[in-house]
Every structure is written in C-alpha cells, then in structure tokens.
Amino acid sequence: MSIVVTGATGQLGRLVIADLLARGTAPAEIAAVVRDAGKAADLAASGVELREADYSRPETLKDAFRAGDRVLFVSGNEVGLRIPQHTAVVEAATAAQVALIVYTGILGGPDADLILAEEHKATEKLILASKLPHVFLRNGWYTEVYTQSLGTVLEHGAVVGAAGDGRIASAARADYAAAAAAVLTSEGHEGRAYELSGDVAWSLAEYAAVVGELTGREIAYRNVSPQEYLAVLLGAGLPEDFAAVLVDVDRAIGQGLLAGTSGDLARLIGRPTTPVRETVAAALKG
Template identity: 50%
Template sequence: MKIAVTGASGQLGRLVIEDLKEKTSVENIVALVRDPQKIADLEVEARKFDYDNPRLLSEALIGIDKLLLISGSEIGKRLSQHTNVIEAAKNAGVKIIAYTSLLKADTSTLGLAGEHVGTEDVLKKSGVPYVILRNGWYTENYTGSLHQVIGLGTLYGSSGEGKISSATREDYAAAAATVLTSEGQEGKEYELAGDEAFTMKDYATEISRQTGKDIPYVNLPENDYAQALVKGGLPEGFAKFLASSHVSTEKGDLFDDGHQLSKLIGRPTTPLSKAISAALA
C-alpha cells in the first residue's frame, strides 16, 4: 500500500511523513516535492512533483494507492493546480485522495475559502474516492510572530471577541496520518479544529502570564490594522488578507466545538499555553 504526500518539504508535509513512519513501513511512503534534495533527511522515497506540470504529475503518481493532497501555497493558482493533481491521480489509478481544505469552507467568509470549495467540488466530481480534511487555523499562525509581539509590547488585531479553535501543525499532521493509514474513510468530511477556543485578548493574556510582561490586546478597525501591518513591513496585499482574516474571526469562521480532531487522533489537541511555551523556547 503506497501512500504519497504532496508538498512534502513544507512544514505540514514533513510532519505528516514523520507520523506515517510511526504507523507504517518506510517502504510504503512516497514524498512528492519539487526538489527531492530538500527532503533527503526524511529518508523515504522522493519523487519530483510540480503542480503546474500535468505530465510530471501523472508519472509521479504511478503505483500510488493513497494520496494526501496538501493545498498549495500559491493563492489564486491553487484551484487549477489542485485540479491538475486530481486529474493525474485519477489517470494513475489512485484509490483514494485526502485533501486538506479549510474549516467550514462552504460557509466561511475567509478569502481562502473559494479555492478550497472549488477543489472540493472537483474532487467530488472526479469519481476518485476522497476524504476531506477541513483544517482550522494553525496555532503557529499566531505564535510565529510571538517575539515581534513581545518586542512591540502590544498585540494588535481586528478580531474583536471572535473565538479561535486553532490547533498545531502536529495535531493536523496526526489527523492526516491517521486517515491515510486506516480503512473506511471514503466519503468522510472532517471539520478539524482545536479543543480549546480563545480570543485574541485571551492570547495576549497568556503571553503576559508566561513572559511576566503586560502585553495588552488592542482591537483596531480592519483598514487601520492593515495599514499598521504595512507600516510594519508587510506587503499591502498580504496585510489586507491578514486584516480580513481577523474580521472573519469575529464572524465565527475560525470557531468550531465539534472536537472531531481530538476524536480522530485519539488525544486532546495541543493547548494554547503549550504552543506559546514552545514558541518562547
């Protein structure tokens, strides 16, 4: 049973492969990546894989039974890229595709939602058995800028009192590996999110507790927050995207209390306090 993972050199892809190595033989794992040299340390079979090269995709998927399609990083190009992969998988005889989508993609107001909904639709119409993993926000989306927040002394945002049910990449990777190594997953759609919901104010409070510094949360109007991010050095387009995602947070798009993620991986998801502690270390 050959299991392949796209985007294997990425942060999530690497974690999925490490989890798979604990659940199945290394000979069963194939890493799909643009530059196989980047993942030599993973010590699994690596195949060259480029979302924009349909011929290469079909060749790389020969002999693959299960495929994890990790959504691409090129916003605006992802639907066509994902379609290329799905068509190649169908042609190669892949038996099941698991796709990392977005939490509540069909109702979400996040700018990312459209390409995910489009990919889900293509996947469902492809005729290939599928599993949809609707991943919530990564906790690392916040802790990745933790040291900048501490240096600034204030946490800014536009999320209001919106609740965030985030989980770590390790949590989502564990879910993907579980699905890929278990049977009876065909047709399932998982809404995956962390057990513990928090607001940006809660996040600032936990940072303050762990650092011993008073880090307040200041809520700004969307445009003001976007401009502040631009002044901080972010490109205008990305700054507007981040600000709009905060507004979507206030609308509840990042909150889910179904606990499907912890049920799937058989343990509680990583709490915010632990993720902050790891980032500080």
C-alpha cells in the same frame, strides 16, 4: 501501493511523514512528492521514496502518483494560483487511478465565508467531479500562525488585530498532521468531511495574556479597525493582496466563523488537541 504525501518538505508534510513512521508505517511504503529533492535528502536517507513534481508544472505530475496509492493532497500555499495548480493535481491523480485522495481544505468547507476559502471550495468541487474516492480534512487555524509572530509581539508589547472579542478554535500543526496520518492508515473514512479544530476556542486578548504570563511581561491586545490593521500589515511589508486576506480572516474571527469545536480532530487523533499555552511555551523556548 504507497501512502503518498504531497508538499512533503513543507511544515505540515514533514510532520505527517514523521507521524506515519511513528505509527509503524515502513519507510518504503511512503512516497514524498517534492519540488526539490535536495531539500528532502533526510527523507530519502530514511528510506522514503522521493517523487519530484511541481503543482505549477502539470507535466511533472504524471509520475507523482500510481494506481492504488493513498494520497494526502496538501493544498498549495500560493494564494491566487491554487485553482490551476490543484486542477493539475486532481487530473494527475485521476489519470493514475489512485485509491484515495485526502485533501487538506479549510474549516467550514462550502459554507466557509472567507476570501481564503474560495480556492479550497473550488478544489473540493474538482475532487467531487473527479469521482475519486476522497476524504476532506477541513483544517481550522494552526496556533503556529500566531506563535510565528511572537518576536514582533514581544518587541511591541502587544498583539494587534481586528477580531474584537471573536474566538479561535486553533490546534497545533502536529495535531492536524496526526489526523491526516490516522486517516491515511485506517479504514472507514472514504466520503467523509471532517471539520478539524481545537478543543477550546480562545480570544486574542486571552492569547496576549498567555504570552504575558509565560514571559513575565505586560502584553496587551490592541484591537484596531480593519483599515488600521491593513495599514499595520502593509507597514510590516506584507503584499497588499495577502494583507487583505489576513484582515478578512480577522473579520471572520470576529463573526465567530473560526470558533467551532466539533471534536472531530480530537476523535481522529485519539487525544485532546494541544492547548494554546503549550504551543506558545514551545515557541518561546525556540
């Protein structure tokens, strides 16, 4: 029996494995599911088992899981392709008779009113239909979604969005990774759905103010219409479908759909979630 982390070379997967190791989990008890073993050489060198598989190639998934495994199923990142990919993962986990499947979905679960949520809703239904012992980790927004664009913000002196005064209860990616590691290494979570978000909800205007304070520059929040925001994103080279998803996210933020602070995340990790200011400061240091 192993603790299995899918998407193990991704940003979240790597953090989960690092957290598992920090908690004292033996490397030999961890299996990393990766598409390219060459990108996981460091994991293999640390003693973590590598299992090569690709969500888009169902035949490769038959050896990804073993009976009794506790699996962190990190959702795919290819919007529009995730239902067939996730179906293949759930079917492989079911065939292997894993002991637990922990799925990283989206805040709100079946009630989430977001284009981005549709594939997550479908995946939760697949897992429920499979009858596998499960846990749903409904992740809210990662603060890094915003800090990854700091270069553009500093270049233009503005945070641009269409969220109005809406608030976002984000947390650092490492917080969500710690929650996953906690669930994978402890009991009493089966059948639970955790609504994971930061302790404090903030607005884009407040975010701009934090960036300005930390850089000593004038950073404004420029709230634009959804149509203008779509044009900005397309002008930045984003594919139209993905740009439309981001515009829809800001619509949801404006309606308060990403502002919930349930406290589930802090309770799972046993500490307060990482403040936005701390994540921004770390990103500015590079």
